[in-house]
Amino acid sequence: xxxxxxATVAPARDAEKRILATISQLLVQIIGEEYLLxxxxxxxxxxxxxxxxxxxxxxxxxxRLREHYGDRVDFVAYLAGKEVHEIIALTVGELVTYIAASxxxxxxxxxxADG
Numbered sequence: 388x389x390x391x392x393x394a395t396v397a398p399a400r401d402a403e404k405r406i407l408a409t410i411s412q413l414l415v416q417i418i419g420e421e422y423l424l425x426x427x428x429x430x431x432x433x434x435x436x437x438x439x440x441x442x443x444x445x446x447x448x449x450x451r452l453r454e455h456y457g458d459r460v461d462f463v464a465y466l467a468g469k470e471v472h473e474i475i476a477l478t479v480g481e482l483v484t485y486i487a488a489s490x491x492x493x494x495x496x497x498x499x500a501d502g
Contacts, residue, residue, distance in 0.1 A: 413451045430480030
């Protein structure tokens with residue numbers, strides 16, 4: 388990989404790591420730490436198969452994502468644009484990618500700036 392490409396890849400990966408950590412923390416708050424003790428949440432973790440998230444927990448996650456990132460991250464709209472089979476197969480990594488794209492390269496991977 389060319390050195391100039393590394394300059395853009397490294398910050399993107401750092402942002403994704405921060406977003407993944409935030410999602411993991413939010414899931415612990417929603418599902419409970421005791422449920423997640425034996426599970427390492429990563430980019431390939433499935434909301435359905437691995438986490439067994441119920442619809443009410445998806446609503447709680449959407450609310451917490453909006454509280455954390457602001458209006459730029461609209462998880463409900465993101466899910467509304469998907470077919471049922473896509474929602475069932477949704478992974479944490481797909482959500483991380485969506486959040487990173489929603490925040491854009493100029494936004495921090497934390498609280499979105501008020502505009």
